[in-house]
Amino acid sequence: MVNGVSHPVVCKPFDTLLTVLREDLGYFGTKFGCGIGYCGACTVLIDGKSAHSCCLIATTMSDRKISTIESCDDDPVIQKIQDQFLKEGAIQCGYCIPGIVMTVRGLIEESGQRVITEEILRGHLDGNICRCSGYASIVRASLKACVDE
Amino acid sequence: MKQSKVLNPKTLAEVLSLFEQCGDGARVIAGGQSLVPMISLGLSEPDFLINLSSCDDLFVIKKTRKTINIGAMASVSEILNSSQVINLLPILNFAAKKVATPHVRNFGTLVGNVCHADPSSDLIPALLCLDAQIDLVSKDGKRSVLLSEFITGPYSTTIRGGEVAVSVTCQLDKQSKLASYKKVARRAGDLGIATCAVSLDSHKDCIESAKISVGGYLRKAIRVLDIEKNIVGLPAHEICTFIDGVEKIESIENSILPDGSLTNNYLSATFSRLIRSTLKDALSGK
Structure with a gap:
């Protein structure tokens, strides 16, 4: 089930x-x-x-x-x-951003009521590489989103 | 054209039966965090993948009076969140925190990591300090093998055809009071150039027992027995001075895997410094 919709698919086994x-x-x-599995651009959520x-x-x-970045509408x-x-201007070329947004979404889901510190956030973003190297604003924006939640 | 298929058995008996039917072309897949990239890169070309994720029995982390048994489908994240592992096997908890990235930890499994036998594995040095065993099942029965004997070299193990690794068992009485795990890697989430797990017991500022394991750019993760036996009996505050005085750690020198980008001298010095620093952290309770 992807973004709440069931999709019958015929694909190659592997x-x-x-x-x-x-x-x-x-x-x-x-x-x-x-x-x-190194750069994180393909990040999705599986069961949260x-x-x-x-x-x-x-x-x-x-x-x-399965949740992809397209689930943002709902x-x-x-x-x-x-x-x-x-707001933070945290997007440059934008290629890595869907993966990073989904990683932050996953962190918020997993954390529940636990406070998300910058250290926890940075640890969670270990698996996402930004080729434009815009990490400072990405961390700032992600942290604000986590605190809001 | 090559026929390939993913099979989804529900019980261990079905897994073994499928293994027998599929022959040498079958590979077991648990979390898939090592195997799938290898398939994508063309380094592994199985005909059949036998998927363990429908076998409910294999997800369990089970404590008995003397052991903790970690099932083949228990992910690294589940190990990190397990109160039994946090309280009873802290060294494994420390190492699990350093495994790759949260994405990989959510699906990658400890047993899969052991079977992949990457010399840079974070978990294997910690398990070596715990004298852990891997439990293998085939249609002929069960056997348990110490990890030090199971892993024979880079990506090589003594697993036999038709055998499935179902769990790793850690002995609780092998756990020491002081433990630490550290690694040297180029960036967070990378496999380590050098990794080190230390498990110590001390009494009145004197080292009573010591276990030191290293991994990284080596043929396989090993126990550093030559250092271990020499630091037992030493006062804790003299350990760092002792390590500084060791010119060559023979067990490591004999295991270094030649690498084009890093010299043997650099690797020897890195291992020596890492052991010193991990011992120091263990003694200070970090």
């Missing part, structure tokens, strides 16, 4: 979740970066937990709830994160 999301289902917000979709086999995910938390990114 296709990654990223391949199926982009090429079969048209969720182009999820980006292809390194393809080996952040994951590299390039490192998961799609056919093993059939009974999972998710006010993602909208708040996006607003903070705009």
Whole structure:
């Protein structure tokens, strides 16, 4: 189930979740970066937990709830994160941003009532690389979004 | 054209039966955080993937009177959140915190990490300090192997055809009072150039027992027995001076994996400094 909608898909047995999301289902917000779980551009949420979709086999995910950046229409938390990114000017080329927004969304979901400090946030963003190196504003925007929640 | 398929058994008996039917072309997949990138890079080309994620029994972290048993599907995040691991196996908790990134920890499993046998694994040095065993099941029965014997070299283990690793068992009486884990890596989340786990017991400022394991640019993660035996009996405040005085750590020198970008001298010095610093942290309770 992707963003609350069930999608019957016929794919190759070892296709990654990223391949199926982009090429079969048209969720182009999820980006292809390194393809080996290093850069975080392909981050999605699986049952609320952040994951590299390039490192998961799609056919093993059939009974999972998958959220991509396209779920922002129905998710006010993602909208708040996006607003903070705009306010802080935390976007340069923008390629890594869907992955980073989903990682922050995952952190908010996992943390529940726990306070998210800058140290926790930075630790969580370890798996997301920004080639433009705009980390200062990304951390600032993400932290404001986490505090708001 | 090559036929490939993902199989989703629900019980361990089904896993073993599928393994027998599929033959050598089958690989078991748990979290997939090492195997899927290897398939993507063309380094592994299995015909069949036997997916363990529907086998509920394998998700368990179970405590008995003397052991903690970590199932093949228990993710690193679950280990990090397990109160039993936090309280009873702190060294494993320290190492788990350093595993890759939260994305990988959410799906990557400890047993999968051990079977992948990457010399730079964060978890294996910690498990070596705990004298952990891996539990293997095949249609012929069960066997348990010490990790030090299970891993034979880079990405090589003694697992036999038709065998499935179902859990890792850690002995609770092997746990010491003082523990620390540190690594040297180029950036957060990277595999370590050098990793070190230390587990110590001291009494009246004197080292009673010591276990030191290292991994990284080595043939495999190893226990540094030559240092361990020499620091037992030393006053705690003399350990750093002792390490500084050791010209060469033989066990590490013999294991270094030649690498084009880093010289052996650099690696030897890095390991020496890392051991010193990890011992210091363990003694100060960091």
